[in-house]
Amino acid sequence: MKEFIEGSMAVARGVAVCRPHVVSAYPITPQTHIVEHLSELVADGILDSQFINVESEFGAASVVLGAAAAGGRAFSATTSQGLLLMGEVLYNISGMRLPLVITVANRAVSAPINIWNDHSDAMVFRDAGWIMLFAEDNQEVHDMHIQAYKIGETREISLPVMVNMDGFILTHAYEPVDTISQKDADDFLPPFDPVVKLDVDNPLTMGPLGEPQWYLETRYRIQQAMLEAKPVVKQVAKEFKEKFGRWYGDVIDGYRMDDAEIVYVAMGSICGTIKDTIDELRDKGEKVGLLKIRMFRPFPGEEIIDALKDKQKVIVLEKALSLGASGMLSDEIKAAFYATPHRPEISSTFAGLGGRDISKTSLADLYHKVKGERQDNMFVDLKEELV
Numbered sequence: 321m322k323e324f325i326e327g328s329m330a331v332a333r334g335v336a337v338c339r340p341h342v343v344s345a346y347p348i349t350p351q352t353h354i355v356e357h358l359s360e361l362v363a364d365g366i367l368d369s370q371f372i373n374v375e376s377e378f379g380a381a382s383v384v385l386g387a388a389a390a391g392g393r394a395f396s397a398t399t400s401q402g403l404l405l406m407g408e409v410l411y412n413i414s415g416m417r418l419p420l421v422i423t424v425a426n427r428a429v430s431a432p433i434n435i436w437n438d439h440s441d442a443m444v445f446r447d448a449g450w451i452m453l454f455a456e457d458n459q460e461v462h463d464m465h466i467q468a469y470k471i472g473e474t475r476e477i478s479l480p481v482m483v484n485m486d487g488f489i490l491t492h493a494y495e496p497v498d499t500i501s502q503k504d505a506d507d508f509l510p511p512f513d514p515v516v517k518l519d520v521d522n523p524l525t526m527g528p529l530g531e532p533q534w535y536l537e538t539r540y541r542i543q544q545a546m547l548e549a550k551p552v553v554k555q556v557a558k559e560f561k562e563k564f565g566r567w568y569g570d571v572i573d574g575y576r577m578d579d580a581e582i583v584y585v586a587m588g589s590i591c592g593t594i595k596d597t598i599d600e601l602r603d604k605g606e607k608v609g610l611l612k613i614r615m616f617r618p619f620p621g622e623e624i625i626d627a628l629k630d631k632q633k634v635i636v637l638e639k640a641l642s643l644g645a646s647g648m649l650s651d652e653i654k655a656a657f658y659a660t661p662h663r664p665e666i667s668s669t670f671a672g673l674g675g676r677d678i679s680k681t682s683l684a685d686l687y688h689k690v691k692g693e694r695q696d697n698m699f700v701d702l703k704e705e706l707v
Contacts, residue, residue: 322498327458327490328353330497331397331423331483334465336367337505338421341392341512344372344383348402349435350487351425355397377402381409381422388418389526391517393469395420399487400427400441407445413480414449414542416527417515419472420480421465426588426639427487428674436675437487439588439640443648449542451481451549452617454587458495460568461485463560466500470509470556477549478515479542486589488675500564508563546618553615571620573612574627576602580609582691583628583664585653586637587613590671590678594637597683608687613649621656628653631664635690637700639672646697671700 325333331354335343343362345355361367374380377398384394398406403424413420424442428434442452451471455461461483468481485491500508516524530538554570561567575595577583584594591612601608611627613620628634638647645651650668657663667690672678682701689695 321501322496324494324496325499326353327461327485327493327495329357330458330462330495330499331465331485332357332361333499334462335395335421335423336361337500337502338395338466338469338509339393340369340395342370342372342384342387342394343396344374344380344387344394345396345398346374346377346380346402348377348399350427350491351397351399351402351423353491354423354425358395377405378409381406381413384420384422385409385413385416385418388413388420388514389416389518391512391514391519393420393512395422397423397425399425400429400435403441404429404444410445410448410450410480412527415538417478417542417545418480419469419478419514421468421472421483422480423465423483423485425487425491426484434674435487437489437639438673438675439484439638440673442482442484443640443642445482446617446648449479449546450617451479451546451553451615452484453481453615454484454613455490456568456589456591456612458490458493459497459566461490462497462499463564463566463568466505466509467556467560471549471552473512474552475513475515477545477552479545479549484588489589498566504563508560550615550618550620569612569614571615572623572627573614575610575612577609577611577627579607581607581632582635582687583609583611583631583633584635584637584683584687585611585613585624585628585649587616587649588639590637590639593678593680594683597680597687600680601684601687606687616649619652619656621652624653625656625660628664629660629662633665633667633690633694635667635669635686638668638670641670641673665694667695667698669695669698669700676701
């Protein structure tokens, strides 16, 4: 059913039809509306779920960990400082192989205090053993949640999934969204059948002491599951297209890539502005395209190489900065290309940190700068007089 709804409501509706047994979260801007809408669905009897109020994001993460360990489908949402407060538990969730879903309304990390969007929060946890998906618009973020549960709950994978959406830009924006019905969701997503769960009739220990003679093997198993998740993400995307007719690529997606010589690479909502910029540049005869990264973990290195190997230059737009180093996305792309005989010039650029607007004019100027000569570690629209 087509509805004109807020992005946070699109998430809540998408989560609700997945029938989570437990929802727990702590309010924090700009995530609050997601769980606020879910609490209303529970209170109105539309969603048969236990909504658990907690004292902090650490408590929320602990609750959904316990729910998943007991064999329940669980959900939480957070952002920025709240995600950081969950940090210890996030590692426990992946280490215990619990396939729950958390939505992150991406927001800058303090200090200084900033409630607007960038990807600094999620990128902190790129090594935490979570499958990480990034949505471009509210239709995609609605559809991404039902896919996230199906991916994470695949028995061979059994890992948690972090669904990322840009704070305010998506969470508070109203767009037409074709919402998934409960019947269609039930047809697509089977009931949760955990690999292991806490059971008084079949006692077991979850998350025990991992002594040196065992810990390495736990990391190896998680790494193998992460690598095996890539074909599962592709298969679930294919099944979703067959069922609902909507396609976003699987782990990456291209826009006007066929004859492109210079390519933007980006994640999240900025992809929409980049597409508009590309159309205008194309009208002026420029051969430019976009490669959208839909899945950051596991990293789709092979797919990125295949998409970019014949291009002249690549402009990686980062919405997070590894202070003292460079951009996490561009570094991963450079590493993927390291041993390949044909690789483009790759420029790392930083834009939109702390929610600063990224205009089509800025993107076009960036394109012409990179076209003229290689640019690296460049900050888009930096106020030079203030630095």
